[in-house]
Amino acid sequence: MSGQFLSLRQQDFVQAARAVGASNRRIIVHHILPNAILTETALSFRGFGVQPSTASWGNMLNAADSIEVIQSMPWIWIPPVLAVTLTVLAINLAATPSASPPTHTIPPH
Numbered sequence: 755m756s757g758q759f760l761s762l763r764q765q766d767f768v769q770a771a772r773a774v775g776a777s778n779r780r781i782i783v784h785h786i787l788p789n790a791i792l793t794e795t796a797l798s799f800r801g802f803g804v805q806p807s808t809a810s811w812g813n814m815l816n817a818a819d820s821i822e823v824i825q826s827m828p829w830i831w832i833p834p835v836l837a838v839t840l841t842v843l844a845i846n847l848a849a850t851p852s853a854s855p856p857t858h859t860i861p862p863h
Contacts, residue, residue, distance in 0.1 A: 762786045762793075788842045795838050811838050 762768065763786065771781050797803035798812020806813055811834040818824050818831035 762789050765789075783845065783848070788845050791838065791842055791845075795834075 767789075768781055768785055771785055776784075794803055794810065795812040795815070798810040799815045800812075801816065803812050804810045806816070814834040815831055818827070823830060
C-alpha cells in the first residue's frame with residue numbers, strides 16, 4: 755500500500771489539487787487514499803496485487819471469476835463490492851467539507 759501512495763503522489767490529479775491550494779491532509783484523504791484502495795482492489799482482482807493467501811477485497815472478488823459464480827453465488831462477490839464502494843464513498847464524504855468557506859479567494863483586479 756505504501757508503494758501505491760508513493761506512485762499516486764506523482765499523478766496529475768495530485769499535482770492539480772496541490773496547485774489549487776489543497777492541504778496535504780486533504781490530498782491524502784480525499785485523493786490518494788480512495789485511489790490506493792481502488793488500485794489495490796483492481797490489482798489483486800487481476801492477480802497482480804497481494805498474494806492470494808492474504809485477505810484482500812480484490813482477492814475476495816477474484817473468487818467470483820466466472821459467470822456461474824456471479825449468477826449462482828452472489829454472497830461471494832456482493833460483500834467485497836459493497837465494502838469497497840462504501841469505504842471509498844465514506845472517505846470521499848468525510849473528506850468533503852459540507853459548508854466550509856473556500857480556503858482561498860482570487861483578489862479583484
